[in-house]
Amino acid sequence: MIDPAPPAPAKSSMPTPRPSLPQTRNAEAASGSPRVASAAGHTVSLRGLDAFYSDHHVVRGVTLDFVANEVTAIIGPSGCGKTTMVRCINRMHEEVPGARAEGEVQLDELDIYGADVDVVAVRRAIGMVFQKPNPFPTMSISGNVAAGLRLSGTRGIDLEQRVEQALRAAGLWDEVSDRLDEPGAGLSGGQQQRLCIARTIAVEPEVILMDEPCSALDPIATLRIEELIDELKRRYTIVIVTHNMQQAARVADSTAFMLNGELIEHAPTQKIFTTPSDPRTEQYVTGKFG
Amino acid sequence: MTSLSPISNRRRRTNRLAKALLAGGTALALVPLAAIVYYLVSKGVGALSLHFFTSDPSGRFFGDAGGVRSAILGTIEIVGLATAIAVPFGIGVALYLVEYGKQRRFANAVRYFIDVMTGVPSIVFGLFIYIVLILTGEFGGFAGWKGSAALALLMMPIVTRSAEVVLNLVPAGLREAALALGAPRWRVIARIVLPTALPGLVTGSLLAIARGAGETTPLLFTATIVKATTFDLSSQMNSLPAQIFDDVRKAQNKLVDRAWGAALTLVVMILLLTLLARMISRRSRLA
Numbered sequence: 001m002i003d004p005a006p007p008a009p010a011k012s013s014m015p016t017p018r019p020s021l022p023q024t025r026n027a028e029a030a031s032g033s034p035r036v037a038s039a040a041g042h043t044v045s046l047r048g049l050d051a052f053y054s055d056h057h058v059v060r061g062v063t064l065d066f067v068a069n070e071v072t073a074i075i076g077p078s079g080c081g082k083t084t085m086v087r088c089i090n091r092m093h094e095e096v097p098g099a100r101a102e103g104e105v106q107l108d109e110l111d112i113y114g115a116d117v118d119v120v121a122v123r124r125a126i127g128m129v130f131q132k133p134n135p136f137p138t139m140s141i142s143g144n145v146a147a148g149l150r151l152s153g154t155r156g157i158d159l160e161q162r163v164e165q166a167l168r169a170a171g172l173w174d175e176v177s178d179r180l181d182e183p184g185a186g187l188s189g190g191q192q193q194r195l196c197i198a199r200t201i202a203v204e205p206e207v208i209l210m211d212e213p214c215s216a217l218d219p220i221a222t223l224r225i226e227e228l229i230d231e232l233k234r235r236y237t238i239v240i241v242t243h244n245m246q247q248a249a250r251v252a253d254s255t256a257f258m259l260n261g262e263l264i265e266h267a268p269t270q271k272i273f274t275t276p277s278d279p280r281t282e283q284y285v286t287g288k289f290g
Numbered sequence: 291m292t293s294l295s296p297i298s299n300r301r302r303r304t305n306r307l308a309k310a311l312l313a314g315g316t317a318l319a320l321v322p323l324a325a326i327v328y329y330l331v332s333k334g335v336g337a338l339s340l341h342f343f344t345s346d347p348s349g350r351f352f353g354d355a356g357g358v359r360s361a362i363l364g365t366i367e368i369v370g371l372a373t374a375i376a377v378p379f380g381i382g383v384a385l386y387l388v389e390y391g392k393q394r395r396f397a398n399a400v401r402y403f404i405d406v407m408t409g410v411p412s413i414v415f416g417l418f419i420y421i422v423l424i425l426t427g428e429f430g431g432f433a434g435w436k437g438s439a440a441l442a443l444l445m446m447p448i449v450t451r452s453a454e455v456v457l458n459l460v461p462a463g464l465r466e467a468a469l470a471l472g473a474p475r476w477r478v479i480a481r482i483v484l485p486t487a488l489p490g491l492v493t494g495s496l497l498a499i500a501r502g503a504g505e506t507t508p509l510l511f512t513a514t515i516v517k518a519t520t521f522d523l524s525s526q527m528n529s530l531p532a533q534i535f536d537d538v539r540k541a542q543n544k545l546v547d548r549a550w551g552a553a554l555t556l557v558v559m560i561l562l563l564t565l566l567a568r569m570i571s572r573r574s575r576l577a
Binding site for chain 2: 090092095097120121122123124125127128130132134136137138147148150151152153196199200203
């Protein structure tokens with residue numbers, strides 16, 4: 001199912017032919033039609049990224065390209081820095097007291113750690129789905145989906161239409177369309193997580209980060225999310241952290257293996273799981289440790 | 291078959307003894323509470339009448355002594371203004387501590403002083419306002435708003451303390467989710483943190499109000515004790531605790547009875563407020 005894998009993107013070759021567009025985000029967001037956006041994916045590149053919690057060096061010099069409109073999975077044992085690395089991409093890492101990051105994270109050509117970059121704009125462009133479903137308990141289902149737009153003070157858009165769009169894209173519309181005003185916290189775990197995905201795509205980001213989005217879900221809910229990820233990659237660049245190697249194999253176009261804060265290997269998923277070039281990767285994917 | 295031994299008689303006895311001790315201690319602690327409620331109701335209920343609630347103290351030695359209307363309204367006015375000052379400031383300080391200050395040195399210093407302020411005797415707040423706002427003569431003499439100021443000082447640390455606890459209970463995941471959606475921090479606070487914490491904030495504030503409404507000493511030096519009803523916070527103002535304090539010292543039974551009635555009224559007012567707080571916090575609990 002993941003045949004059209006690109007040539008190994010870990011090297012400096014830039015596989016996607018993307019125009020060096022600066023920030024056309026607003027024009028795109030205003031048009032509001034989801035189908036057209038498929039060609040205009042966005043790349044994220046890490047350049048020598050280091051991340052710290054106080055003196056604790058958790059991510060060590062990671063250089064990695066996330067190809068537009070592809071799913072990149074990050075695997076590795078607990079505590080290897082996967083989550084921290086992903087949180088550096090939308091600058092959520094710095095929310096933790098004492099945490100800091102060094103190096104570059106580029107969204108297309110823009111260094112999001114640049115001096116004149118607004119954190120809020122970065123997070124609007126790079127959405128995030130968390131490990132545990134966390135709908136806002138004070139809000140209804142539709143309120144949750146619209147929350148991102150309301151919270152960012154966006155005006156002049158048809159909220160109702162956007163809510164429906166996002167819920168459809170998250171595959172939740174048919175299940176909740178008759179009870180949009182009920183509290184979001186009343187849904188099942190899997191539905192809550194899809195609600196959180198709907199909430200994330202309602203603000204029309206360019207990249208979606210998923211931090212173990214299925215680890216709190218049962219296999220059937222997991223399957224639904226995985227199908228959804230496959231749908232979403234047509235419009236978004238997706239980075240997914242996962243503990244579940246089968247999941248990486250199922251959803252990801254390419255997979256990156258991390259160990260002790262370092263990027264060991266990044267290659268097309270099939271290669272990582274069949275003929276990895278690093279012995280440590282092989283040991284991990286064959287279950288020798290981790 | 292199994293090696294599980296039966297419960298020994300000694301352990302059964304110890305268990306019974308420990309349970310009995312706990313039950314006895316609880317009963318003992320309830321005695322003063324029950325006694326207070328009993329005396330309050332039995333002595334106070336006789337004083338209550340429509341006249342009691344609708345007339346001011348007359349001050350006449352003979353004949354009708356009047357009711358406590360001015361005291362009830364005065365308490366509502368003074369405590370109302372104190373609440374309007376203490377609750378926004380108190381919650382504001384708590385928001386600073388939880389959302390911005392965190393473990394910074396300044397925030398910890400503020401926390402320490404808030405703790406100290408919670409322990410300051412109420413008479414100190416009364417004296418402070420008396421010295422600063424009344425003895426200096428800059429702001430006129432005794433006035434209702436000065437009583438409110440004293441009560442606000444007393445209530446603010448209570449509000450802050452309880453609000454800090456409640457705000458810390460708001461799951462960090464909610465803040466993160468909102469921030470990750472591209473929300474500025476102030477919007478995260480206004481739209482996510484405060485609504486989620488609202489029931490707890492209301493409960494904490496109402497507890498502070500109940501505490502403030504029962505205070506006598508800060509009012510004696512500031513709003514004093516008068517007879518007439520007034521809606522002017524810049525004039526001297528009566529209040530229930532002050533009225534009780536005044537009546538109970540008098541050598542007339544009808545005035546002492548009025549004090550019991552006023553005490554019962556005050557307790558019932560605070561009880562209603564607490565019930566209201568319970569209802570609000572039950573209706574929408576933190577998920």
